Amino acid sequence: MPEGTVERMRSRLAVLAPIEVEIEDDSARHAGHAGAASGGGHYNLRMISPEFAGKSRVSRHRLVYDALADLMQREIHALAMVLLAPGENERRAGAPHPDHTPGH
Numbered sequence: 258m259p260e261g262t263v264e265r266m267r268s269r270l271a272v273l274a275p276i277e278v279e280i281e282d283d284s285a286r287h288a289g290h291a292g293a294a295s296g297g298g299h300y301n302l303r304m305i306s307p308e309f310a311g312k313s314r315v316s317r318h319r320l321v322y323d324a325l326a327d328l329m330q331r332e333i334h335a336l337a338m339v340l341l342a343p344g345e346n347e348r349r350a351g352a353p354h355p356d357h358t359p360g361h
Contacts (some may be wrong), residue, residue, distance in 0.1 A: 262298055262332045269324045270304065276343060277305040283337075297334025303341075310342040 263280050270278055284298035302321070309317045318341040325333060339347060 262328065263300075265328060265332070266300070266302075266325060269328065270321070270353060272324050273304070273306045273308045273320060275304050275306045277303075279303040297331060299335040299337075301337045301338070304338045305341045305343060305345075309340050309345075312342075326344055 263282055267278060267281055273298060279300040279302070283301055284297060288300070304321070308320060313321070321336075321338060321340065322329060325336070328334075342348070
């Protein structure tokens, strides 16, 4: 895996003026996967940016893919994203509420 992919991701995402960026390299859990064999990593991204305000989920994803375009060719095989505008929370954006307990 190329050294510094997370740092390069942060650098590219700066164009979206993020307030918060969390990037988790989840590649080790996907060892042996076809994408991993070609050198592409698996990453989880959580980002809050005013650029996402008023935009659909698809539009937000497109902004991120555009910012990371050169990395998506080789260094990133899979990217899971939670993209929020300031003042939004994960529940509103479609993710499960952290206090939700299955069966309750």
